[in-house]
Amino acid sequence: MSWQELSAHERRTLDAVRRDAPETLPLARVLALASRIEPLLLRNARVRFASPADTELESLLWFSPLMRVRARDGLRLHEGIARSLAEELLAQDPPRFAAAWQFVLDHTAHWSAVERILQELRHCALIGDAARERALRRELLRRVRRAGDDDSRVGLARRSRESLAYLAPGQPLDDEAKWLGQYAAAALGGSSRLTDTEPATSLPPELADCLPASYKPASLGIEVRHDPVHARLVLHFVDADGGTSKIDLPTSLPAELHIAADGQPAARHTVSLGTRIALDGMPRSVRITTIDGQHQVLSIELPAATPSIPQQPSAHTWLSHVPEDRALAERVAKWLSDSGIRATLREEGELRGASTEAQDPTIPLLRLWTRQASAIWAGSPETEFGGGRPSLILRAADAEAPAPGQGTGEMITLPDLDAAQPQASSSVAEQLRAWLLRGDVTPTRLPDQEAEISALLAELDDPATEPPRRLAIGDRLAELGDPRPGVGVREVEIAAEGQPEFFRTSATVNLRDGPGTEHARAPAGPLRRGTLVAAAAREGDWRKVTVLAEERVPTDVSGWVHSRFLHRLDPAGGFDTSLMILSRQSTIECDHGGKLVLPEGDAPLSANDVLQASIAACPNEGPTLRPCQEIASITGGKAQLLADDGSPCLLDSLSGLTDGFPPGSVRFRVTRPHYAPEPEASAEREWTEARETTNEHAPRGVSADPAASPVLEIAARTIDRKLVPEPGLFRCLAGDGLEQTRIEAGELSPGASILLLLPGLAANAEGSFSDLWTEDRNGRFIDEMASRFDGNIVAFNCWSLSRHPVANALELARALPAGARLSMIGHSTGGLLAELLCRSQVAGGSQPFTDEEADLFSATPATRQALAALSKELTTKQLVVERFIAVGTPFRGTLLFQKIEPLLKLLPSLVKIASLGSSILASGAVETLLKALRNPSDLVGIEAIQPGSAFMRLINYPSVTVDADLSAITGDAEASGVLAKLRLLVVDKVFGGDNDLMVPTASMVGGAQRASGGRVAFFQGPHINHFSYFRDPGVIEAIAQAMQSPQATGRWAPLARSSSGR
Known part of the structure; x- marks a missing residue:
């Protein structure tokens, strides 16, 4: 194998x-x-x-x-x-x-x-x-x-x-x-x-003559370097003008070379600019062969004596510790001594002793920070420690970082002195030496570390490197001193100097840099994402803070906050510590014992509710809060805390949160989005009234969740009614633009030939098909169709979000005349309605839908009943499907709404909701609907098109063959601009392959098997997407061909004919 x-x-x-x-x-x-x-x-x-x-x-x-x-x-x-x-x-x-x-x-x-x-x-x-x-x-x-x-x-x-x-x-x-x-x-x-053992030879002439012209053949310079630590040579490939030797390559980079050194096994290497290859020993010549068989020999002149690494100067530091850590401090001092650093032990507070050396402020202070030190020195003022001398914290791995005010300068984590990790220990020692000699913690790299760094970076560049290994490499590079630009470097933006104002306002801030004491200041006017709202202070530095909230979503912040962990300030400042959470409206207070108390008793909260804790000024013995610490649980669901990196953390316990605070000093607040209704619009009034009605039935003190089923259904119905005020059949008139007139009952005669247009999800005929009327070439197509169908160009507008497709298909079948001869163009989910009508022509004269198919909907009796009624209606009406053209139809469903999170920010760019007015957007119905899409099963119109749903199994039910036609138009969106390409990368990641921004391309072919086989046409390009098919002349030409003949011609390719019966 x-x-x-x-x-x-x-x-x-x-x-x-x-x-x-x-x-x-x-x-x-x-x-x-x-x-x-x-x-x-x-x-x-x-x-x-x-x-x-x-x-x-x-x-x-x-x-x-x-x-x-x-x-x-x-x-x-x-x-x-x-x-x-x-x-x-x-x-x-x-x-x-x-x-x-x-x-x-x-x-x-x-x-x-x-x-x-x-x-x-x-x-x-x-x-x-x-x-x-x-x-x-x-x-x-x-x-x-x-x-x-x-x-x-x-x-x-x-x-x-x-x-x-x-x-x-x-x-x-x-x-x-x-x-x-x-x-x-x-x-x-x-x-x-x-293989490594054999260098490349020249290709046979007949193959060499067939090589394509090389694209930018490269050249590299070669430097031979001595590695005195490992007593070896290193080949360093540099710019062609920078090396002592030069090699011309037949291809662009990266390129393959076969390298053989005197007395060593040969090896094959893939090289690029900056590649380093270590050679064992000290060979005097190296033979390098390119992939086309050309070779050259490097002659190496070895140095008379191998240079040695210069000795690092010795360094002296005070090692300060608490009495309980004496034994550990002695071990650390011995480790430092072995690393060339002389450490003199002193207990905390002894540096103000009598000796002249102890009072010398130029000798740095290395403070050992352990659990014992943290417990003893918590809350102590900084002036007791450094005494003005340079100081650095050497933190034990099991000790929490000190809060601001409990330490100065930089901090380094002490390595495990019991573990066999010499590289980690030497790296930490090198950082300490750098701090003692130069005042920073940038390590001085040894020659062997340079080689290790190069090898690690090469491993990172290899796509086959697994993620866990990449993390380990990142940790090791951090120890060695990561040379990549911007990695491991803290960038600080400087704002205007001056004392910022303290405030209480609506804003959630993202504190970029820390640690340090930071606060935010509110700007004038409404808040928007990215607005500069504050300056953050830390030891005289000023940093920018930006709003984290979305537009129109109110958020809350109070007082001071720390970017790495929350802490309490000196009560003399008079300011609260704040736990800032994107939150909702309504207030819940917490008493001193940490128990959640509602004004009118214990009311359940939704799992979507998020707590904000605001801690008032209190005595010094108050608690210290940190991100990701478990803080609170609420009845009916767990609350969440946002860590400083924006990730949510579960809060499961109130214990310890209020220790040391007087009763009433801790308050919890739960808030929900507030929508400002537009009273002049009837749909918006219904939305507002429904939301208020739902709130009336919620527990006192807690607003009902807007994503709860009644409000969600009304939000969907609000959009449906805005798009389709009146469902039914409409005649589309030929002319310069799409004009529709309602078709009354009996207006279409039995057996009429009809071109039926079926719009897609959350759309109407104008939104889906207006491009057929607005383009010059398309306008001629409409004129031809109007003549062919004697003016019977008919659209079916329906409520696609709040009603199941089977119910809509039943309404359509009832509205059509008996014996109608249909040519259907279904866009998006409209094609699924057309597919249901095709069941009127099941091969062999079988009934449209069997009892086994009806059993798919046993969990939804209303849909099962509608399917039975549709089967009866199709049997009675005897509709004839002459042509069916499905455009971007999700026959196999779409994963879009199962992976909506990455697309929520892109939806304004991806989705064209042509008839939505600003009043709908202001009402919050669309916003609530988009949030609900995270759980697509909440809406019948969206749940139906999820892969594996009962409706998808019905559409693709096995062994069903129909005599009806099928011509499937599929598409793949391509991006032209840089920004568009970035957006499309997100969409492609969601779908896992080609798509038209809403439906996977591969999902656009399916449904019942066709006795005639059917046809498929594929379109691709920056002008193709789910909302622009009918703007493309090639698509219109393909539709015209399919309308004229059932044979595959032009852009059409045949679908294989199935021989299986029902």
């Missing part, structure tokens, strides 16, 4: 799937034999090898963490996971393995020859067919020689490199594998798969 071994991440992923979704693994083992899993392959594999009735398996696999890529051309498993699953299938069930491989061959016969070669190489590696592997690589080389242009050659070079991924580590290379690896490295740069 020779595929990539399971990485640690892949192993954890596979273990999690075995634990949480084991039902997906049998089908995944079959699909692991395919290098790419197309939607049709997934569906047919499920029908062939799994339960035909379990359509949910497709969605589970499509969105499974087993998948590395989700794109318009299909899925790709993580390579290590695919290897492991394929091995399991081969070992457990060889006949099933053979059947699965033949099945994959049959379903990938339409692939390109090169893609099929690579897939077969994977299979040969699985079964150990070395002869067939070599023959396939020989065929790949033949295709390289026949490539006619540079683009084809570059593509084949990438494929050649991909083919080498199936070679086992250490597997002997045949000539074909060597040539493929060398050709790929010479064409693309980077690494080949040649």
Whole structure:
């Protein structure tokens, strides 16, 4: 077996799937034999090898963490996971393995020859067919020689490199594998798969002549440096003009070199600017060979004597400690002495003794800070410590950092003197020496540390380095002194000098830098994110503080706060300590015992409620609060505290919060968003009245949660009614713009030919289809359609957020005339309504929906009843679907609303809600709705399009074949500007592959199987997204082609015809 071994991440992923979704693994083992899993392959594999009735398996696999890529051309498993699953299938069930491989061959016969070669190489590696592997690589080389242009050659070079991924580590290379690896490295740069022992030779002439023109071939300078600590040489690759020797490379950087030194094993290295390669011993010559077989020899003149590291001057410090820490202080003094630092022990307070040396203010003070010191010196004034001399805190690892006023200068953590970590101990000692000699804690690096830093940085640059290892590297670099710009450096912004004013106002601040005593000052006018609201003070420095709250969301702050941990100030200042939380409205007081007391008894609070604690001025013995400390619990749900880095922390206990404070000095406040209603709008009045009605039924003293079901439903209905004041059928008139007139009952004659437009989620006909009327080319299309359908261009406007799609489809079916001949264009979720109408033509004359399908909605009786009524209505009406064009329709659902958090800030840029007025936004209904999208099951219109929902299983119910047409238009948004690309990166991360900003591209094909097969057209570009399909002339042309003929022409490609029946 020779595929990539399971990485640690892949192993954890596979273990999690075995634990949480084991039902997906049998089908995944079959699909692991395919290098790419197309939607049709997934569906047919499920029908062939799994339960035909379990359509949910497709969605589970499509969105499974087993998948590395989700794109318009299909899925790709993580390579290590695919290897492991394929091995399991081969070992457990060889006949099933053979059947699965033949099945994959049959379903990938339409692939390109090169893609099929690579897939077969994977299979040969699985079964150990070395002869067939070599023959396939020989065929790949033949295709390289026949490539006619540079683009084809570059593509084949990438494929050649991909083919080498199936070679086992250490597997002997045949000539074909060597040539493929060398050709790929010479064409693309980077690494080949040649072994360390053999340098590259010149490529065969027929392959060398096929190399694409090199893109910016590079040159590097080479410096030979001596490492006296390890008695070795180091090759340092620098700028071509900066080295003592120069080497010309056939490719751009990074490039592969074969390096062989006298008397040492040769090795192959990938180098770039700044690379350092250590050579064992002191060789006199080094032979360097490039990937195209060119070589040069470096002759090295060794120094007569190896230079030694200069001795660091000795340093002297006082080591101050409390009496209880005498034994530890003696151990620390011995460790410092071994590190070249002379430390004289003194107990705290002895430095004002009689000796002249003790009174010398130039001798620095190193203070040992332990749990005992913290307990003894808590609250003591700073003047008792340093006496004006330089001082530094040496903190034991198990001791909490001192509060401001309990220490001065910098702080270093004492290493574990019992642990065998010489590197960590020497790093700390070096920091101490730097402080004693230069007044800072920047370590002086030794030559061997330079080499270690270079090796660590190279490991960070390697994409294969796992996250846990990256964290460990970061910790080690912090000990050595991280050389990366901006890393480990505290940047301070200086504001205007002067004493800031104290205040009480609405603001939540983000304190950038600390530690230190800091406070904030309110600006005039409303608060907005990013507003400069305060200066923060620390020992004479001033730093900027910015607002953390969103626009229109009130937040609260009181008094002083510390950026690393909260603390109490001297009561003489008269100011409170504050625990600042993004919070909601309403006040709850807490008595001295730490018990939450509501004005009218114990009322439950929502898990969404957040506490703000405000501690009044109090005696010195009051508590010290720190971020992430457990502080409070509330009935009905846990409260949260924001740490100084913005992360939420659970608060589970009130114990200790009020110790030392007089009764009544601690108060808790719970607040909720406040929306200012617009009284002149009826929808907004309903929203306001509903919210107030809900509050009336809430416990006294606590406002009802606006995300609770009644208010959420009314918020959705508010938006629905704003977009669609009156649901139903509307005639769309041809002309310069989209004008609609309501169609009354009986206006459409039985058997009429109708072009039916079905808008998507949270949209109406104008929002979805107005572009068909506004573009010149599109306007001609509308004129043609109006003539063809005798003016029967009809739109169905419905309430898509607050009503289930089945209920809307039932209303549509009832409004259409009997025997209507329909040509439907469904945008987004409107295509799902059209898909339900296609059930009027189930193959074989079966009923539209079976009892088994109705059982999918056993948990929602109203929807089950609506589905039964729809089945009866379709049977009665005998509708005929002549054309169905689905544009960006989520046939397999969308994960957008399950991963809404990263997109909330981008929604104004991504979503076009064309008819929403400012009064809706001001009312807060949209804001509440967006917050509710974090739990999509709360709204029927959104819950229905979640992968794996009952409605999605109905849409993709197995073994259902219809005679109705299907032409699916799919799209992938691309970004053109830098900012747009950054936004699209966030969206692509949410969907895990190609998408149109709302729906994954791969999810836009699905539904019932088509007897005629159906068609699909794909569009991609910066002008393509979920809200702009009808602005693209190519999309309109494809729609016109589909309206004219059911055959796949132009941009259309066929969907495979299914032979399975119902």
